Amino acid sequence: MLTGRIERGRVRTGDEVEIVGSGSGVTARVADIEQSHVRIDEASAGMNVGVLLRGVAADAAARGQVLATPGSIRAHTAFTADIALLPEEQGGADVVSGDRLHFYTGTAVVWGTVTLLHGVDVVRPLHRAEVTVVLEEYVALEEGRSFAFRHHHRAAGSGTVSRLVV
Template identity: 55%
Template sequence: MDAAEKPFLMVVEDVFLLNQGTVVRATGRMERGRVRAADDVETVGFGGGSIIRVAGVDGYRVRPGEAVAGMNVGLLLPGVEAGADAPGQVLAAPGSIGAHAAFGADLALFSQEQGGAEVRTGDGLSFSIRGAAVTVTLEQPAALEDGRSFAFRHHARAAGSGTVTRLVP
């Protein structure tokens, strides 16, 4: 299935307040699907869960009628409180992806020759999933789905990568 035909999903990379804070512009690269003004989207992860109606789509110096997978866009979201959307959250078609605080994964550690850090049992790791930094214990639910790849760090050095194999409710 073509990425544009799948349900809409965009990782929020940056957030800007417009019109004295009455409108939020959430920017990012669309991973899949399509979105246009008047579509409903859901914020997922880090305390999200609200459904918002898109007021407009901003492209680079243009206002396209719709945005499709692969485009870098800003979505205009009126009525969203400052701080409600944050980098690392996901905007998605309502009900298409959920936030999870635990998951099973296949991990691959980088060797020291590959620049990886030495990781011992019990050491804390920092994971980066779609740009959202979370800890191994996932203190906050993050937008996850089976098959999603991710990277993790140890003491600010790349330590390895992994793939989500099982979501834990």
């Protein structure tokens, strides 16, 4: 049983879904949906549910992956984003090209390397910048998706995916 929150749309028993994220690409049929240990036929945005997939091994899905209508979202490892750093008192620290940060999007937690754009050498706390990020694992992403990141094991800032790099 896979558990999580429905972010948008709806899912019904019998629907075909795709597991999207690191090491994914598996499609399966929804055999059962549960909410608070009660079987339901349909779940919609905002609901926390468990979904049983027919013919899929228990270890086929991992934390950070998403279930989606086949072909509706893809996994990526690179993107361009606008980031904003927190103040120093809240964990913000200088970010330079080549820094390896921990990125948090949805329930995925992935290491990634940042490259600053437009000739910027360093981004200081309380400042914004446009960056390119290369993740170490595939993550289900789309433009407009927000994320947070940590630097030196401390919350450092947040950002929004502005463009996916194919």
